[in-house]
Amino acid sequence: MQNTAEHTANTNVLPPTAKQMAYARKIAGARNLVLPWDVRQDRRALSCWIDQSKQLAAVRDDRPSSKQVAYAEKIARIKRRNIPDECFLNRQLMSRWIDSNGFR
Template identity: 45%
Template sequence: MSYQPQFPGFFTSDQGAVPAHHHDDSHTLAATPKQMQYATALAAKTGTPLPKGIGADRVALSAWIDGHKPKPVEGRFANYPSSKQVAFAERIARVKRREVPRECFHDKTMMSRWIDGNKPR
């Protein structure tokens, strides 16, 4: 038997869902500095200018980023580690004087776990 705490009036059925963001300007949150940095770099890389005033609306900027960021790699080599990941693992291996297991070169998740387990602290 489980015990479920009761909170009278806390979650009433007439309350309904509350939207995460409203369309009126009084509740719009400005974009975060990290969001703006990423969007600016993405705009420069793609040659697409940022819409005017988009930094004032976090949700709109997030939607713009989602529409312009690079698509994930698909195909035969999609699961392979990136060249940066391999280079980092090889630097760790030299410092620790050990080899990176061969299977890590065929699976980015395994490579990530090996890096996390062997990073110099």
């Protein structure tokens, strides 16, 4: 049998709502993330997982698109220039590099 402290702690854990679970599954599916079993059992833990996953997506969304990279690489080949490494990490930097090196 559980001791009193463990039993009290377990009774304070609320299960996630159906909407919360649906949203978490949508995020996990869209971003190829694993939704851990223990997180699925606790409303607060799932809320934290959702917040962290959304922040992770925001970081990923700042990278240049594949079309942007392809266009920059085309310019670099034609003009025989190198694209700075930091441009591959930030959409705005890549855009600025394309603007400054593009065709005029």
